[in-house]
Amino acid sequence: MTKFVFDEDIYKLIVEQLDVAVITDKNGRYVYVTKSWEEYYGIKLEDIKGKYVRDVFPTSRIHEALETKQSLIGIPAPLVNEKQEQGFCSYIPIIKDGEVAAGFIHVIFHSEKSALDFSKRLNAMMDELNYYKQEVKQLRKSKYSMDDIIGKSDLVLDLKEQIQRAAKSSSTVLIEGETGCGKELVAHSIHHLSERASKPLIKINCAAIPSELFESELFGYEYGAFTGADKKGKKGKFEMASGGSLFLDEINQMPLVMQPKLLRVLQENEVEKIGGKESIPINIRLIAASNTSLEKMISDNTFRSDLFYRLNVLNIKVPALRERKEDIPLLVDHMIKKFNFQLGLSVQGIHSNVIEKFREYEWPGNIRELQNVVERGMNMALTGVMEWKHFEAYFENKSLRHVERHKKNGDLLIKQAKKNLEKEILLESLEKYGSNKTRCAKELGISRTLLYKKIKEYDLKV
Numbered sequence: 001m002t003k004f005v006f007d008e009d010i011y012k013l014i015v016e017q018l019d020v021a022v023i024t025d026k027n028g029r030y031v032y033v034t035k036s037w038e039e040y041y042g043i044k045l046e047d048i049k050g051k052y053v054r055d056v057f058p059t060s061r062i063h064e065a066l067e068t069k070q071s072l073i074g075i076p077a078p079l080v081n082e083k084q085e086q087g088f089c090s091y092i093p094i095i096k097d098g099e100v101a102a103g104f105i106h107v108i109f110h111s112e113k114s115a116l117d118f119s120k121r122l123n124a125m126m127d128e129l130n131y132y133k134q135e136v137k138q139l140r141k142s143k144y145s146m147d148d149i150i151g152k153s154d155l156v157l158d159l160k161e162q163i164q165r166a167a168k169s170s171s172t173v174l175i176e177g178e179t180g181c182g183k184e185l186v187a188h189s190i191h192h193l194s195e196r197a198s199k200p201l202i203k204i205n206c207a208a209i210p211s212e213l214f215e216s217e218l219f220g221y222e223y224g225a226f227t228g229a230d231k232k233g234k235k236g237k238f239e240m241a242s243g244g245s246l247f248l249d250e251i252n253q254m255p256l257v258m259q260p261k262l263l264r265v266l267q268e269n270e271v272e273k274i275g276g277k278e279s280i281p282i283n284i285r286l287i288a289a290s291n292t293s294l295e296k297m298i299s300d301n302t303f304r305s306d307l308f309y310r311l312n313v314l315n316i317k318v319p320a321l322r323e324r325k326e327d328i329p330l331l332v333d334h335m336i337k338k339f340n341f342q343l344g345l346s347v348q349g350i351h352s353n354v355i356e357k358f359r360e361y362e363w364p365g366n367i368r369e370l371q372n373v374v375e376r377g378m379n380m381a382l383t384g385v386m387e388w389k390h391f392e393a394y395f396e397n398k399s400l401r402h403v404e405r406h407k408k409n410g411d412l413l414i415k416q417a418k419k420n421l422e423k424e425i426l427l428e429s430l431e432k433y434g435s436n437k438t439r440c441a442k443e444l445g446i447s448r449t450l451l452y453k454k455i456k457e458y459d460l461k462v
Helices: 008-017 035-041 062-068 112-140 154-167 183-193 211-219 259-268 294-299 305-311 325-343 352-360 366-381 399-408 414-433 437-444 448-457
Strands: 021-025 030-033 072-078 086-096 099-109 173-176 201-205 245-249 285-290 314-317 346-350 383-386
Touching: 008 021, 021 035, 062 086, 062 099, 154 183, 154 314, 173 183, 183 201, 183 245, 183 285, 211 259, 259 305, 294 305, 325 346, 325 352, 325 366, 346 352, 346 366, 366 383, 414 437, 414 448, 437 448
Parallel strands: 173 285, 173 314, 201 245, 245 285, 346 383
Antiparallel strands: 021 030, 021 099, 072 086, 086 099
16 A cells, blocks of 8 residues: 655645745744735744744734634734734634644735625625525514504503513413504514524414414425315414414404314424325414403303413513503604605604594503594594694594583593593494404404493494
């Protein structure tokens, strides 16, 4: 067998090809420098051989690399030459049998121009990569963040603290609050602040899915699972949310028959498609929201207690607008800016007396109603400062007028005042949705049965 022979001069040629470079012993003393190094610095090897590098270049970090046995790559370093330029050096310990045997210094860029040229090319590549990353993230990311939760009241500050705590965990979250108070904003904010932010946030509105389609929407199906099934089968929302978060909005509307199936998925961390033969492992963070008390639904036997306890690991209650009326000025200002941009208007603000009137109203539709009212007023005003005349028609038959009357008429019983307010809220919602009693009941946060009962109680003509 022919013995392999390698000329030691080849090693020097290799090092020379690296341009400006240095070899040191294990203690950081000069052993060899390339001809390019000598020409660049104007120093001959014989003048420095055996000297410590740091004695010649105090800013050198070769000793740190040798002591820690860790390479230092692309470190900015001033180059002591007649041009006084900035360079970038790599300091690499040469390890043999676990111990430092030598050191290697490579001046990557020995002029600012070469560094800038490389930096430009690198930045162009990074810009392109970031562009595509942002495109992908845009398709998957949460629509809202905590910046979209407007307000400085104690209730809002406490809400934001709860969101930040929930974002640090992977436990299930149950968000409770009235319709229109911003539960979806909270869900998106939790996902946005979590480690899953770069993964999908998949939303399901439980009230919008027919009961017979619920299982296929959540778990998916295989080809031939039922008549009309797509030939390719279908991924369920649990699979689509893999690695990210699944937001079940209005979970109080989930059919009772589906609840044990959801519970099993949460306990086993796996789903089985309709018509499928194998279980599919899932890795999701579940966030659920309800606009009515699930505990009350448990007592009415319309929601399973075991599912409630599985969902209610972390609980966040979103305050109603009437509980934080001090935030109304900030909310209105934010809405004006948003609608000016979206609608191409130039409304400059709102009169202070209108804000005071807003504070007197109870806002049964919460922030969603306030947003509707502000948009309506802006379309009336188009420009300038909005005044009460731009909102008067909306509040003409509402409790705002009665609040003032109650102050003057002290003999009106509180019970009767509450009934009057309830009747007006019902009328407003019925006018809004007409014959669609399901949507009306949904907005009011009550069942259709109770809605019909109230219509009969107040003898409302619908």
